[in-house]
Amino acid sequence: MDSQEHRKTAARMANRARESGTDWFEEFYQWTGGDEVKVPWADLGAHPLLVEWLNGRQLGSTAIVGCGLGDDAEAASHYADSVWAFDISETAIKWAQRRFPDSSVIYETSDLFRLPAERRCAFSTVIEIYTLQALPPERRQAALESLASLVSPAGELVIISRWREPETELGPVPWPLLISELDELDRLGLTRTEQTSQPAGQAIRLVWRKP
Ligand SMILES: C[S@@+](CC[C@H](N)C(=O)[O-])C[C@H]1O[C@@H](n2cnc3c(N)ncnc32)[C@H](O)[C@@H]1O
Numbered sequence: 001m002d003s004q005e006h007r008k009t010a011a012r013m014a015n016r017a018r019e020s021g022t023d024w025f026e027e028f029y030q031w032t033g034g035d036e037v038k039v040p041w042a043d044l045g046a047h048p049l050l051v052e053w054l055n056g057r058q059l060g061s062t063a064i065v066g067c068g069l070g071d072d073a074e075a076a077s078h079y080a081d082s083v084w085a086f087d088i089s090e091t092a093i094k095w096a097q098r099r100f101p102d103s104s105v106i107y108e109t110s111d112l113f114r115l116p117a118e119r120r121c122a123f124s125t126v127i128e129i130y131t132l133q134a135l136p137p138e139r140r141q142a143a144l145e146s147l148a149s150l151v152s153p154a155g156e157l158v159i160i161s162r163w164r165e166p167e168t169e170l171g172p173v174p175w176p177l178l179i180s181e182l183d184e185l186d187r188l189g190l191t192r193t194e195q196t197s198q199p200a201g202q203a204i205r206l207v208w209r210k211p
Contacts, residue, residue, distance in 0.1 A: 006038045011172035018136045025134075029091035041068060041174075046075030047129050049160045049196065049205040054079050060124035063150050064105075065112060066131030070096030073105045076127060084123070086110035112146045113139075124155040130203075133161045133174040137181070144184045148210070157190065157208045165200045182206060 010028055017024035032038035046054075050072055059080035064073040066087055073085035073096070083105040087093050090109045097107050110116065112131070128147055135143055151157050162176035179195075186192060190208035198204045 003037070003040065006032075007040050007172075010040055014134070014173035023088055025087075026089040026091060029089045029095070034095065036069065039069065041130055041134075042071075044069070044071060046071050047160055047203070049203060050127065050129060050158070051075060053158060053205060053207075061122065061152075062125040062127065063119070063123040065126065065128040065147060065150075066134075067096060067107065068092055068130075070100055070103070070105065070107065072127065072129055073107070074100055074103060076125075077103065077105050080125065082106070084108065084119070086112075088112070112143055115146055115149065120149050121152045123150050124152050125158065126150045126155065127158045127160075129160040130162075130174065132159065133176055135175075137170070137175060140177070140181055141184055144182070145188065148185060148188045148190060148208075151190070151208075151210045153210055155210050156193075157185070157210070159206045159208075160203055161206075162203050163200060168200065176201065 009031065013024040013028050036042050036044060054075060057079050059076065062076050062080040062083045064076060064083060064085035067073045067085035068087060069092060070085060073083050077083045085105050086108045088111045093107045093109045126147060132140060132143055147157060162174060163179055164176035166178055185208050190210050192206065193209050194207035196205045
């Protein structure tokens with residue numbers, strides 16, 4: 001089975017889950033049987049746009065949302081006082097823990113839509129990479145509200161995601177974001193401080209600050 005087949009399996013599960021309003025990630029991670037090659041988003045290294053952003057920073061308490069196999073959390077841990085990395089999939093969390101047995105990162109199973117109360121406003125940096133684009137558009141407003149709720153006053157939210165022009169039709173997952181969808185964060189009172197300028201279809205990095 002080649003990488004196209006892995007993507008098709010992910011797309012099939014994502015479509016089924018979208019129709020039934022359920023999640024598909026745990027099922028997908030289990031389906032891979034622990035083979036990293038079968039995880040289309042597992043680059044086994046931190047995202048280059050994150051690496052660039054982290055360079056030279058000193059971060060406080062940091063949250064990594066939808067951390068998958070843990071590479072971005074590990075990269076952030078070299079710059080942060082502490083890192084809490086969570087994912088809805090228990091299989092992914094155990095996988096990340098196996099890959100990084102000596103890590104200082106706290107890996108935990110948690111759902112962005114059911115965050116523990118003590119995590120609210122608890123992080124001076126919140127980093128989300130490729131999770132929003134894996135959620136159907138109808139769940140994004142709630143996802144953005146949850147992301148914003150993690151950020152402490154004066155803290156920052158970093159989003160790295162593929163984006164699309166409004167006239168581009170949505171194909172199979174991943175579903176690149178419309179930049180206008182992210183206006184929700186401005187409505188929630190955060191201020192956009194950075195937006196890189198990669199062409200549509202590619203990943204961009206956007207940063208917001210909470211007042
Ligand atoms: C496309 S993957 C990206 C993983 C990782 N951020 C990366 O870039 O390699 C999306 C991740 O978000 C996780 N996820 C999806 N819905 C979630 C939710 N409601 N709460 C927490 N994590 C979620 C999935 O299990 C999956 O690991």
